[in-house]
Each structure stands twice: as structure tokens, then as C-alpha cells.
Amino acid sequence: MNLDFTYFENGIGRISGQLPGMPQDRVVLNRLFFYVFKELDDVYNQHLSEFGLNSSTFLALAMILSSEDNRLNPSHLSDALIASRTNVTRLADDLVGSGWVSRKPCTQDRRRVELSLTPSGRKLILTVLPVIWQRIEQQWIDFSPAEITEFDRLLRKMLEGLRRFRMAS
Amino acid sequence: MNLDFTYFENGIGRISGQLPGMPQDRVVLNRLFFYVFKELDDVYNQHLSEFGLNSSTFLALAMILSSEDNRLNPSHLSDALIASRTNVTRLADDLVGSGWVSRKPCTQDRRRVELSLTPSGRKLILTVLPVIWQRIEQQWIDFSPAEITEFDRLLRKMLEGLRRFRMAS
DNA sequence: TAAAAATAGTTACATTTGAAACTATTTCTG
DNA sequence: CAGAAATAGTTTCAAATGTAACTATTTTTA
Incomplete structure (x- = not known):
């Protein structure tokens, strides 16, 4: 490309x-x-x-890792990934199929499902995260802390402008 | 969403x-x-x-408008849109189907094709551009000229970091 | 509390896009 | 200059994702 x-x-x-x-x-x-x-x-x-992952599967594993008690609903994942629930269903199918995630019905609310990392999924994401973090540091190596902060501020300001704009139209 | x-x-x-x-x-x-x-x-x-367009069709019309002599090859369009040639073939099919673009073989190089705006396509893009420009001004209305300049600089710097990084890996 | 509305997840279908293979033509090279 | 390589465009197939419709539950409300 x-x-x-x-x-x-x-x-x-x-x-x-x-x-x-x-x-x-x-x-x-x-x-x-x-x-x-x-x-x-x-x-x-x-x-x-390199790890058999893509943006979606990686972020899904990371979000489940970050959850309380290693349990996360597909709906929550849908919000975190900015992906449709349809897509998260499929994503969960894949992750379960790869043996990285287990899917169990939730006892409190029987409409819900709970996604959890299996030992193999936990091991994978704990291996991948440090590698990705190191590469992200490389990616941003020429930026000063002040530039990082300013970039963050400008992006959030842009986001606000877009959202206000969307409401208006 | x-x-x-x-x-x-x-x-x-x-x-x-x-x-x-x-x-x-x-x-x-x-x-x-x-x-x-x-x-x-x-x-x-x-x-x-609102105009029966999307990002791809809009930008394609704008790029043909911007071309010398109202003629542009699909390959050039592919570069400008960051889209595959496959996708530009399809895009051209749609634009021709809508009557906004004509497709003619190129006489100099018979591998090539020339895409041109029809009168109706030209009229459409000339109508849409000012509307979109006005909305882009609205979108950025809270940004000072200095912020715009700085945002541009940071984005280009980020792009360079990513490209250098991709080469390295 | 019974009916209506909302929520969670899935399935069926459609849309958008790209990679690889293919044809036709042009350019390079030994 | 003849064969090899590159280029332009298209077609076939596959991957990723979303909308709408549907089922099962829970929550709201009259």
C-alpha cells in the first residue's frame, strides 16, 4: 500500500x-x-x-485481563473495542476456539455471558503486552513528554468538536 | 455506536x-x-x-476534479485514496453507474484507462465541496491557527515515526 | 402484579475492502 | 530485437465488520 x-x-x-x-x-x-x-x-x-493476533483479538484479551475477577461481558467488550455486539460474538467464538478464552453463562443475570482468560490465554497476553509496549516506546521515541501531552490534549479537543458537531447535525 | x-x-x-x-x-x-x-x-x-456519497466516492470525485484536463487513471486514484486497485475498479464501476464519471481507454498507453467527470458529476462535486468545507470549518472552530499548525506538525511527526518503525521491523 | 419496554446475546444477510491470480500492454535488458 | 520483467486493470475469492431481526431474560411502569 x-x-x-x-x-x-x-x-x-x-x-x-x-x-x-x-x-x-x-x-x-x-x-x-x-x-x-x-x-x-x-x-x-x-x-x-507474529503472535497469531490482530488489533481486535489483542485488545479483547487485554481488556479481559484488565477486568475485575477475570470476567467480562461481551457488551462491555463491545463498548471498549468500539465494535458491534455482532462482531464481539464472533470475536468471542474465535478466542474460545483458540483456547484463550472461556465462555460461561452468568448466574446473576441469565441474559449475560462471562468471558474469562484461560491459563493459556493469560500466558499469551502477558507475553505479548511487554513486547507491544516496547514497540510503542520505539514508535514515540522522538517525542518529548511535552509533545505527548500536547498531542493528547489536541486529540481530545478534536474528539469533543466532532461529538458536539454530530449532535448539532 | x-x-x-x-x-x-x-x-x-x-x-x-x-x-x-x-x-x-x-x-x-x-x-x-x-x-x-x-x-x-x-x-x-x-x-x-445526504448527497448519496461516502468518503471514497466523494474523494474520488474531488481528485478527478483536481486533475489536469479532467482525466485521472485508476492507479493514481488508488494512491490518492490509499485504496487497493481492486477497490478503485469497483469504485469506478459505481461512479460510472451513477452517471458521474466516464471511463475511456487511454490512447497513449493502452493498458490504461481514463476517468473523467461527466457534467452531472462535475455539478455534484461542485455543489458538495462548499457544504463540506463549511462543516469542516465548524468542526475546527475552537482551534486557533497555532493549534492547527501544531496538530499538523505532530501528525506528520507521528507518521514519520511509524514509517521508520515499519522499515526497521 | 401483569403488560410493556429495555437489555444481552446470537443469527442471517449485506457491505466494504484486500490479496492473489489473470490478461493485456509496455518497458527493460542481455 | 527477442525474451524477461514490470505495469495497468480486472476478476475471483476471502476476511472483517455492521444492520436488522430474533430469542431469552430482566426491568420498568401503569
Whole structure:
């Protein structure tokens, strides 16, 4: 996959020359965001495939690990992963099939299901997490703590703007 | 789709309490990026659906508009959209089917195809662009010019880090 | 408390996208 | 210049994900 942002920038520059009123810096920003996301997603999946995982399965295992008492409902997982419940059902099928997660009915609320890490799933995620963390440190190595903080602030501000905007429309 | 980032942050906080060595701020940053992207993508598609478009078809029309002489090859479009050539073939099928784009063989290089806007496609994209631009201005209205510039710089720096990283691994 | 509404999970179906294989054409190279 | 390699586009197949409909439960409400 070719990720040369100049294709887009050149095009947008030509349009801006023809049509008035383009907020060019913000148009570029939105599109740049898309490019960076693609790259981030690719790099993550590349790393995780070494362990037979992908973004979804990795994060699911990590979220179950982080749960109280090693138990998590599919619905909660759906919220944490920003994935549909449909997809989490399938994800759980896969994780159970791989022997990393067990699925048991919940006794308190019989509509619910409880997902738990098996010993093998726990071992896997405890092996993978430090490796991924090390790579994330590498990824951000050129950023100062102040830049990290500022980036975080800007992303949250962008998120708020988008949410307020979505409500408005 | 529930986009409450606290589900993730709480989980990551609990893991950080249990396991040493997590670069928590950068882990949160990567995930936050994912959340913001989802929201951005949703909002865009919501806006574009009013015109019978989506991110891909909109950007394809805009890129053809921006081209020299109203002609663009599918391969170029593939680069600009960060989409596979497979997907651009399909995209072109749709755009031609909707009457917005014409597809003609290229006389210079007979392997190639030339995509051009039809009058109706040109009219559509010229109608949609100002509306989208206005909404992008709304989206970023709380950001100062300095914040826009800094955000752009940080995104490009992040992209470089990811690319260098991908090469290394 | 009985009916209505909400919630959890699953299933069936559809949409979006990419990888690999294939054809046609052009460019490179020995 | 003839064969090999590269390039452009398409087709086939597969992977990932979402919507809507459905069942089973629990919670709300009149």
C-alpha cells in the first residue's frame, strides 16, 4: 500500500487554486489524520500477526485481563473495542476456539455471558503486552513528554468538536 | 455506536497497576487516535450520505476534479485514496453507474484507462465541496491557527515515526 | 402484579475492502 | 530485437465488520 500523502496534497492545492473558500489547512488535517490512522493500524497488525493476533483479538484479551475477577461481558467488550455486539460474538467464538478464552453463562443475570482468560490465554497476553509496549516506546521515541501531552490534549479537543458537531447535525 | 473512551482508559489503568513497564501515556495516545478516527469517519459519512456519497466516492470525485484536463487513471486514484486497485475498479464501476464519471481507454498507453467527470458529476462535486468545507470549518472552530499548525506538525511527526518503525521491523 | 419496554446475546444477510491470480500492454535488458 | 520483467486493470475469492431481526431474560411502569 502506497502511503504518499503528496498525491492528496497536490490535488487539494489545485482545487484550492480553482475554487474559493476552502479551509485548506483543516481539510489537509482531516485527511492527514486518515493517512496516519492507516499507517498506525497497519503497523499494529503487522506486530500482532507474529503472535497469531490482530488489533481486535489483542485488545479483547487485554481488556479481559484488565477486568475485575477475570470476567467480562461481551457488551462491555463491545463498548471498549468500539465494535458491534455482532462482531464481539464472533470475536468471542474465535478466542474460545483458540483456547484463550472461556465462555460461561452468568448466574446473576441469565441474559449475560462471562468471558474469562484461560491459563493459556493469560500466558499469551502477558507475553505479548511487554513486547507491544516496547514497540510503542520505539514508535514515540522522538517525542518529548511535552509533545505527548500536547498531542493528547489536541486529540481530545478534536474528539469533543466532532461529538458536539454530530449532535448539532 | 458508543464511543466512551473511559472504558479503555479504566482498563489500561488497571493493567498498569498490575504490570510494570507500560508507557501508559503513549498507549493511551495510540488508542485515543483510533477513537477519534472512528468518530471522524462516522461524521464524514453522515454528511456525505445526504448527497448519496461516502468518503471514497466523494474523494474520488474531488481528485478527478483536481486533475489536469479532467482525466485521472485508476492507479493514481488508488494512491490518492490509499485504496487497493481492486477497490478503485469497483469504485469506478459505481461512479460510472451513477452517471458521474466516464471511463475511456487511454490512447497513449493502452493498458490504461481514463476517468473523467461527466457534467452531472462535475455539478455534484461542485455543489458538495462548499457544504463540506463549511462543516469542516465548524468542526475546527475552537482551534486557533497555532493549534492547527501544531496538530499538523505532530501528525506528520507521528507518521514519520511509524514509517521508520515499519522499515526497521 | 401483569403488560410493556429495555437489555444481552446470537443469527442471517449485506457491505466494504484486500490479496492473489489473470490478461493485456509496455518497458527493460542481455 | 527477442525474451524477461514490470505495469495497468480486472476478476475471483476471502476476511472483517455492521444492520436488522430474533430469542431469552430482566426491568420498568401503569
